[in-house]
Amino acid sequence: MNANPNLATQYLGLSLRSPLVVSASPMAEDIRRIIEMENSGAGAVILPSLFEDPGHPPTVDPAAYARRITEAKEYVALPLIATLSAASLDSWIAGAVRMEQAGADALELNIYNLTLSPEIPSSQLEQSYLEIAAAVVQAVKIPVAVKLSPYFTNLARLSLQLQQVGVKGLVMFNRFYQSDVDLGGRELTASSHLSSPSENLLPRHWIALLYRMLNLDLAANTGFHTGADALKAVLCGASVVEVCSVLLQRGISWLVVMENELREAMQQSGLASLDEARGRLSRAIEPRIGEIERSEYRKTLKSFSQLEVPTWLDEVPLHLAP
Numbered sequence: 001m002n003a004n005p006n007l008a009t010q011y012l013g014l015s016l017r018s019p020l021v022v023s024a025s026p027m028a029e030d031i032r033r034i035i036e037m038e039n040s041g042a043g044a045v046i047l048p049s050l051f052e053d054p055g056h057p058p059t060v061d062p063a064a065y066a067r068r069i070t071e072a073k074e075y076v077a078l079p080l081i082a083t084l085s086a087a088s089l090d091s092w093i094a095g096a097v098r099m100e101q102a103g104a105d106a107l108e109l110n111i112y113n114l115t116l117s118p119e120i121p122s123s124q125l126e127q128s129y130l131e132i133a134a135a136v137v138q139a140v141k142i143p144v145a146v147k148l149s150p151y152f153t154n155l156a157r158l159s160l161q162l163q164q165v166g167v168k169g170l171v172m173f174n175r176f177y178q179s180d181v182d183l184g185g186r187e188l189t190a191s192s193h194l195s196s197p198s199e200n201l202l203p204r205h206w207i208a209l210l211y212r213m214l215n216l217d218l219a220a221n222t223g224f225h226t227g228a229d230a231l232k233a234v235l236c237g238a239s240v241v242e243v244c245s246v247l248l249q250r251g252i253s254w255l256v257v258m259e260n261e262l263r264e265a266m267q268q269s270g271l272a273s274l275d276e277a278r279g280r281l282s283r284a285i286e287p288r289i290g291e292i293e294r295s296e297y298r299k300t301l302k303s304f305s306q307l308e309v310p311t312w313l314d315e316v317p318l319h320l321a322p
Contacts (some may be wrong), residue, residue: 005266007259009043011217011239012143012168014079016043018233019274020258023221023242024048024083024108031072033252037074040255043240047075049083049110050099052091062095066102071132079105081145083134085112092132100140106172107144109136126158130165135259137166145169147217149176150202159214169217171242172203194245199223204236205296211237211282227261231269237279249321 009019024046027033037045050065065082072080082104086092096107111129129146137144144166150173152158161168175195179188200223207218217240220233225246238295247254271277 005271006275007262007265009239009274011044011219012081012145014044014105014143016079016240017041018043018259018262019230019238019240020255020262021046021081021240021242022247022252022255023244024110025244027244027247027249027252029068030070031075034072035075036252037255038078040253041259042207042255044079044081044105046081046242047072047083047104048241049085050095051085051110052087052095053075062098066098069099069102069104073103080108081108083108083110083147084178085110086132089132089135091187093135096136096140096144100142104142106142106168107136107140109133109144109146110174111146112174121251124153126161126163129158132163133162133167134165145170145171145217147171147174147221149174150206155206156210156213159210159216163214163216167216168221169239170214171219171221172206173222175199175222194248195223197223197225197229200229200233204233204238207233207238208236208256208282211264211279212284227258227263228265230258230262231265231271231277232281233279234274234307235281237282239278 007018009016011021013275018041020042021044022028022037022042026048027045028037028045047069048060050060050062069080069082080103082099082102084092084095084099084107086095092109099107109132111132112127113128115125131242133144133146146167146169148155148159148160148170162170175189177192179190182189200220203220203222207220211218218238219240219242220236220238221242223242223245224230224233224241243255243258266277269277
């Protein structure tokens with residue numbers, strides 16, 4: 001058993017001391033907190049998104065955002081990944097170039113493209129992802145990742161197309177915030193509940209399916225609260241695990257706890273390094289279309305049939321027809 005497993009990993013061509021990456025959140029708006037993240041062992045920090053909403057001014061002044069990157073680089077050595085969400089192709093390009101010039105080590109494109117219009121086919125939406133990614137990749141020299149939604153008809157095809165236009169990594173997945181219902185006021189209200197560990201099943205599942213199909217770095221995002229779950233993601237094929245909600249709940253120093261849990265889980269599994277672990281549980285490419293999905297479905301049905309369901313049948317009178 002290795003007493004000190006190697007946690008080093010590569011993501012987007014960057015060397016990281018740990019796969020635990022702090023995902024975009026208001027925590028990284030303060031340089032002092034970024035320093036705390038580095039001191040707590042973060043492998044990298046993803047800065048809050050420079051978000052441009054159509055018809056509205058950016059949530060943060062682009063020049064101020066760029067200055068924040070430059071200033072942070074003076075205090076920390078870990079990679080800083082800037083995040084961009086723009087409203088036009090020109091804005092995507094201009095924002096990406098500005099972030100690169102400010103010193104960002106990489107870019108994460110948060111392409112939050114949703115529509116309820118029945119006139120826009122899904123292929124058109126997917127094409128917009130490809131056009132944005134290709135334009136940004138051509139405009140900058142730093143590596144580019146795209147943060148995806150799980151809600152695509154053929155996620156494998158889109159992922160491969162993003163690879164072909166030069167994207168170096170995919171983040172799985174974007175977490176959409178959904179409205180709640182105020183019964184008293186009879187209205188829809190904003191819901192800002194944090195992620196739970198049960199939500200990390202989806203990104204782990206898709207990373208395991210896509211890992212052998214792509215030549216991309218895959219980042220697992222949403223619901224990762226423990227070091228053990230981080231190791232599960234790496235075993236599925238993840239290069240890094242993005243962490244946010246648990247830090248908002250427990251504090252930035254929880255990264256230390258997660259790292260210790262990760263080391264312990266690796267020791268128990270007899271793993272000396274993340275490179276040794278990565279992709280061990282990923283699925284082999286299945287030549288028969290749909291076979292992996294059907295196999296997973298069959299296993300899931302079987303697991304449900306083995307559950308012991310509470311019953312009160314002995315207390316319920318049963319009236320059978322004569």
